[in-house]
Amino acid sequence: MKISILATKEVMTSSLTGPLDVFSSAGNFWNRIKQQEPTPLFEVEIVAASAAPIQCFNWVTIQPHRAIESVAQTDLVYIPSLALPLNGLKPQSPAVLNWLRQMYQQGATLAGSCTGVFLLAEAGLLENREAITHWAYQDTFQARYPLTLLEQEKVVIEQDRIICSAGGTSWHDLVLYIIEKFHGKEVALQCAKTFMLQWHQDGQLPFSAFQLQKGHGDAAILAAQNWIEEHFIESDLITRCAEHIGMPLRTFKRRFKNATGYSPINYIQYTRIEQAKRALEMGNQTIEEISFSVGYDDSSFFRRLFKRHTGLPPNDYRRRFLHITPKSEEEPERQAS
Template sequence: MIHVTILGLYNSMATTVFGPMDILNQAGRLWNRLAGTPRTPLFDVTLASADGKPIRSVNRVEIMPHCSIEQISHTDLIIIASATYIDKILEQNPELPGWIRHHYDQGAHVASICTGAFLLAETGLLDGRSATLHWGFADRFKARYPNVRLQQDRIFIDHGRLYCSAGVTAGMDLSLYLVEKFCGRPAATKSAKTMVLAMDRESQAPFRCFPGITDHTDPLIARAQQWLETNLAREVNYDELARTLRISRRSLERRFKQATGMTPLSYLQALRVEKARQLLEEGIATFSEITYAVGYEDISFFRKLFIRLTGLRPKEYQKKFAGYAVHPPGSQ
């Protein structure tokens, strides 16, 4: 039996607690039950909170843990649920990073789900390593943990005994992967079939949106961003834009990169791809029409750009996110 401790935290998303718990608890049980063979549980799962008291989930439902972290003398695997409110979590329970680090030093594997990467990063174990988490918290994570290399498009990352996964349901992808890593591919395949889960998702890029970057204090660059957003479909002359702002193009590009982390060109490309996503989701225009609508004439170039930023071909993206509207189940 592999001993697993799921660490529930203040305002954790309940799915990041119960998703891994259900997958790991059912490994060796549900498939065998359906197949009429003896049940052979593969994991012994314990839910712990810092103090053993109920965990207030983000939807205000209280989750009753089995025990406190002090009652965990040994564990093979710690799974950290989402930890969006990291400052409050650390204020209430400053011992958590040290507790995680202690068990890691004793040989335990440690995995984070979604924003649980914040707490994992607080241990210092991710310094110099790569990590992933929900795409919506990428900028905040990069600012707080500059020594961690963020790979925000990854569904999950394996560093041997350290793991990170992207948002919420990516924790289920990671849980299936952990079943495979600890118990083999056949066990993971059986778990996936019984839980009706897809295996081997690799990227969260298709789910990411680009609302723009506004968390900076440069008013001139804010004006440049507004201009790009307003003139999305126009052919952009960056020299002309710089003159409009009464700044050299070199200074514009330097300040833009400093404020947003992107060049003006890459920022405009992200805006155009985001607009194309929205139009594809509406399911009305063709990709050729969308290409012209967002300011490109070269359809082949824009298709390659779209694939690079989303991880999907335009038709695949539309099928995935406009599928129910465009192709209702059972309509064909």
């Protein structure tokens, strides 16, 4: 089976070289570990708009094996993550977009990792199809490609021979999904064990952070956002905030939603949950103490709200992010009531 990894000048180097290593190892490294004859399962190559070296993100240079114009057929095109500005994709080579469409029309499977999914959308291949991308780019993606059915919580999605994965190192999940799809679970497990790869079973929601959306140009609403962030633990915030900026309540709610994309109550909830996440990651408070400290007297309601926003109950979130490194495991155990 032939895999063509598409390289562009915006590519995140590890999201290209990592899949290259894992695909190339399938049927190879595990067999060597088990003292069996290597039987490589994929023919993997790096392709690009031209055969000239490409300077990737962080100034790493990649030498493509060949130009896309010489690739008349492939079984799978893999698009790595791209280092994009938060406002989205820069203009792309028409030749690259046409080649993607051509490969798809000829029966190839297309796979995009993280922000590499933007290229699939730019080629018009995601209209009326499900997709996913990095959590920080979801608003930009949805605004630019409104006909795409953007999923927010899953890690990998496949529809009509197009596979997308979520942000960052979810390329691990995408690569394992592809290996299992074409060569079965046993080979995927062998690769996972060889490279110590793990599935992001909780999705990307626990990793996401609230985006404040302060570049809207509405000075009154910006003042309201700043006021909420200073008083978020208090009560009756919406009415008091509207009074603080001297705006009728109905007008305030409408303008706030138009400017930030969030209703005032949702903005308050996101602000409180972000503070709670920080407390769970770094502090030693109980869940009840954290609930009260962010403005919720009812800890049961807080637990339900926290899970709705992060995909995990507070205690599970704490276990997931309390020990990121071996050094952090040396710290005293936190309370987890």
